[in-house]
Amino acid sequence: MTELIERAGAGPDAAGAPPVELSMQQAVNRALRTLLAEDPDVLVFGEDVGALGGVFRVTDGLQREFGDKRVFDTPLAESAIMGMAVGLAMNGWRPVPELQFDGFAYPAIDQIVNQVARMNYRTRGSAPMPITLRLPSFGGIQAPEHHGESLEALFAHTPGLKVVAPSDPAEAYTLLLQSVRSDDPVVFMEPKARYWDRRPVRLREPSDPIGTSRVVREGSHATLVAWGAMVHKCLQVAELAAEDGVDLEVLDLRWLKPVDTAGLAASVSRTGRAVVVHEAPLTAGLGAEVAALVTENCFRDLSGPVQRVTGFDVPYPAGPLEGQYLPTIDRILLAVQRTLEY
Amino acid sequence: MTELIERAGAGPDAAGAPPVELSMQQAVNRALRTLLAEDPDVLVFGEDVGALGGVFRVTDGLQREFGDKRVFDTPLAESAIMGMAVGLAMNGWRPVPELQFDGFAYPAIDQIVNQVARMNYRTRGSAPMPITLRLPSFGGIQAPEHHGESLEALFAHTPGLKVVAPSDPAEAYTLLLQSVRSDDPVVFMEPKARYWDRRPVRLREPSDPIGTSRVVREGSHATLVAWGAMVHKCLQVAELAAEDGVDLEVLDLRWLKPVDTAGLAASVSRTGRAVVVHEAPLTAGLGAEVAALVTENCFRDLSGPVQRVTGFDVPYPAGPLEGQYLPTIDRILLAVQRTLEY
Amino acid sequence: MRPVPPAHASAAPEHISVDHLRPDLTRALYQAMRTARDLDAEAVALQRQGVFPAYVSVRGQEAAQVASATALDPERDFVFPTYREMASALAYGVDMVGYMASHRALWHGGLYDVMASRFGAVNAVVGGPVPHAVGWAVGERLRGGDGVALSYFGDGASSEGDVHEAMNFAGVFGAPVVFFCQNNRWALSVPNERQVAGGSVAARAEGYGMPGAVVDGNDAGAVYEATAEAVARARSGGGPTLIEALTYRVEPHSTSDDPGRYREDTEAEHWRVHRDPVALLRAAVLAAGHADEADLAEADAEAAGRAEEIRDGVAGAPEPHGSELFTHVFRETTEELTRQHRTWQEEVEL
Amino acid sequence: MRPVPPAHASAAPEHISVDHLRPDLTRALYQAMRTARDLDAEAVALQRQGVFPAYVSVRGQEAAQVASATALDPERDFVFPTYREMASALAYGVDMVGYMASHRALWHGGLYDVMASRFGAVNAVVGGPVPHAVGWAVGERLRGGDGVALSYFGDGASSEGDVHEAMNFAGVFGAPVVFFCQNNRWALSVPNERQVAGGSVAARAEGYGMPGAVVDGNDAGAVYEATAEAVARARSGGGPTLIEALTYRVEPHSTSDDPGRYREDTEAEHWRVHRDPVALLRAAVLAAGHADEADLAEADAEAAGRAEEIRDGVAGAPEPHGSELFTHVFRETTEELTRQHRTWQEEVEL
Ligand SMILES: Cc1ncc(C[n+]2csc(CCOP(=O)(O)OP(=O)(O)O)c2C)c(N)n1
Ligand SMILES: Cc1ncc(C[n+]2csc(CCOP(=O)(O)OP(=O)(O)O)c2C)c(N)n1
């Protein structure tokens, strides 16, 4: 039902839709309902996504609404979940598997990298893989080991995958519609730390093409580049910096593969300075790619090297140290200061 | 026996050792013999490493010489091979597992990332992991699918791992001794394309610390940064460029984690220009990290952005297209030209 | 030792007997199970008070854990646990303040010394540590030792590829491993019927050429005997065994779980009331004359005291210092990490 | 249908019978096996001539492959092969020039249309495609179809975690899958004894609650019947079956292999001489009176002609154009890739 209302009159810029107050976890749930209702080939499955509704309740009520043929639990085996998605796709379905937590994507990496990402290529387009892997991702919730990982660099480095990380509920809704409707495999990284933050949301149909970033705050002194939960942190930094008269632009990269080189270049060629922020460890993180792309495209405009504020090169720590591992507002502000003073 | 000769008088710079003509595959074999002979806790195992001597004959004769308790075949299961290495390390052994090909490291990624790389951290140093994973790596031999992959970015991004890729037989010998003797887990990436190239080799004890690069050719106009088989290609490029009066420095990064930031900075601050070359796809490859580090450390000295010449963002192709996928001499020369003209 | 189909709840007896066991053993089992029960309750309370961010209860599984761990020799054997092995750790002699520190999220693997305890770090990857047990056991044979590795895992874990690979390796290498599956009927929200094809984990053993045994996981004596038999076989070179201990997770999966969404409380209630392993053992110990009410009252008081002590220890333990982020990554640290440590000092520690 | 211990070489009979089968079926089996044999020889020759960089022979496994593929319906079933399924592909009706193109390394997955052929792409990851078969089969049930997925894998592959996970999924979902293990005794240099704990892949079936069958893999009629029975069961909703076809890899693992390092040639020789599946079937067809020498001579000639035709086709096939590097990565390409395509045109194509 809801999805009919949501789609009603939903042109690319259906500003007419009334805003609703939703958390990201609810927005993703809404998107899944829309998708299950509009396309009988969409299947939602994974560990505990059925009766339980997922450990984050993202699939809450879906099995009741769409039945246990469309929304079902699997045994506890990540590699088989992704392998099953491949076979389902080869039988005409549009699989939307969930892996319960980022760190438990590792047991499925072989299927993701060696099979999902390559089947269209291997078969020269005969067997496309319209699979969207939903992966609760990133840290910030004081969870046990393996529940706070950032795998975007690995996915972005894998030819054949598209990768996206929404930063707020409205984005999550729209980007998930876009990901699932795409005929290519997409890794959809949901920032767990933002699951419960409620915002007034207009549920919109996708309009921006895959691979575009968005400026969430305009500014002129430097560009902060981030994705997932770090976008929110960068907005906080921008607020604080504004008090000191520093005017920061915040760019939500959102598509982590393909990366919006043009969007990055447009912003940084105006501001002349960039700081990229991510939760993953520094070395070989996606921040290096962002820095390289910015430098390649804006070399003459850059006042200093792109600053990277990231997790340290250490395994993701337990509760009390989490806040000291993740980029802090202070560390980002110091990086802004460094780039301004360069 | 050999290893006694090899070690005899082997001070850090045992230039006294007579050069022998060896391929890299033989040099690695020699290093394994040295290690098996010097340390009764060293174990060599994996798929087909015993009687067969490995698909590349790198472990040739080792089982005969050291017995099937020290050198043994396992069943065909990569995850269990690495998981077994963890348990062996916890029982005091120094495991040197082989995974047969780069692409078949993916089924073991969970054990490598979630277990091997973290056990020392998880146990606060109580259970160290002196494991060296030998991984025949990279492309260039017209092999079947999954036999030409470059996983260094993934490993370098994983906290708790050290990563090295030798570029010639002498280096392979020394770096393997150093890796296996280290009490930390090391991924030792052997460039398959260089296995059969014979060189006069002085077998040396390690002297350079872990994490240092080496300049294999000095030059003043620009620095080419590479590892594995691409070092050889960069040397060819430098020869050709020299004919046109362009004087290129070639830096063999060799340690891909930790990366030798000081060595990179020293070279590029002199030359003012850098081109990084690797086989892996462009996006989020280790070239981005090299470019970011160079830019962070040499911003004022750089005449232009670091150029990246890499594999394309496509799955590694079959035979006839391999040469068009991998960085070619022409592509590297064009990048050199771009950076000189910037 | 032939596998039998799992007999859950209804079919299982409401009494157990320990007449055939040594009195000192049954008293020790009772003491440890009782302590684990009290410590479990303390932990749930600590979670409610916000001291623990979350907790995974072992309630109802005390017999399976304590009796299996008691059948081992902590001087020469080695245990590879999951994240739900509190009662095993306690029975095996692990420093419990260090163990519970993992639930307080002070350090993921816990703060006990894994190698000195011969009890692996708390491991959150379902199935992940099972091959470690096989590696350890292969290594033990290689060096001529007679130690045995015991690997705990759940019914859910039995679906993971790693568990299969580990069992096959153990069979091929004849490794001294006891694969100890606590089938508590649920893997989070998924029951056995939709998890374990064929319905029996133990039945898999035959396919690897190893003995498989199903045991009543709430009967401490039965668990002890089955484990002791498997340990003796492994120790004497007879290779691996797979034990499936049938039990029940009476509590939610963790304190964050809401089991009302996926199961009837009557099922849990039945196990709580009629098949409580501590109560079953208590009655059996009395029936066998291994102790009287006064002895057990004393044991109960001691257990409560010990549990409180551990609770106070873990609640009061200091938080790790931020610099520990950098201390344990490598044995031989790197310049890169030293630089990052400095950044941390300058920008985070402030 | 109960698993029996694998009976290799010595125990296996030196004659087979096809008296109980339809003559047109046995002639078709012979025709396909004979063609596969000739094509295999052509492929080895092409490798020696440098046309193929490498080749993996199916010699000795023609009965296992052809008879199992023949028991399927290419209109509604779907096959998930490994890298060593040439004879299956041929029997199933796959475009063989497109199939052999994978051995000429023209394109990793081959150049046939996977979806139109209902025969998956050549897959080099040992164990990797097995869960695909389960996914396909689950999907088939969901849409109410009666197709069956057949998954080929080797004895070595049986050690991989993916194979276990797939079988467990198939059991839990009651999926119409035939797991078809060609146990050719060797996984590269490792024999069954050091690969398969317990000694029997088929024995694993029971642990998943599915029927397991051991069949003489060099007896085309026996393979056909076992597969047809499993397919019929799956088609009618009876769920998965595991078939272990005992056969032997008489050739090296691949043309790059050197089996003298790890096995006695006498073993291979025994299988070559006494258990050759083509010769066994030939004798049985004659004995059953399903064809006479003249018929078979005609079949042989036809096979040789067909093999030559395929050989010429693949040897003469054009190499893919470099721009194809970029064509099939995505259905909806990206600007990034378009840019890289342009770089390729400017810097590589020149
Ligand atoms: C590889 C992996 N996948 C998923 C999870 C998330 N998870 C944690 S516990 C659990 C259920 C485990 O069930 P079982 O093995 O029966 O153990 P129990 O919790 O019942 O003790 C799941 C799915 C995990 N920790 N590891
Ligand atoms: C995951 C994986 N690991 C390793 C390899 C390398 N490899 C190719 S074939 C092979 C042996 C396979 O044996 P088996 O499954 O018995 O099949 P067969 O070759 O006998 O047909 C190995 C180890 C691979 N292709 N994939």
Ligand SMILES: [Mg+2]
């Ligand atoms: Mg359970």
Ligand SMILES: [Mg+2]
């Ligand atoms: Mg085989």
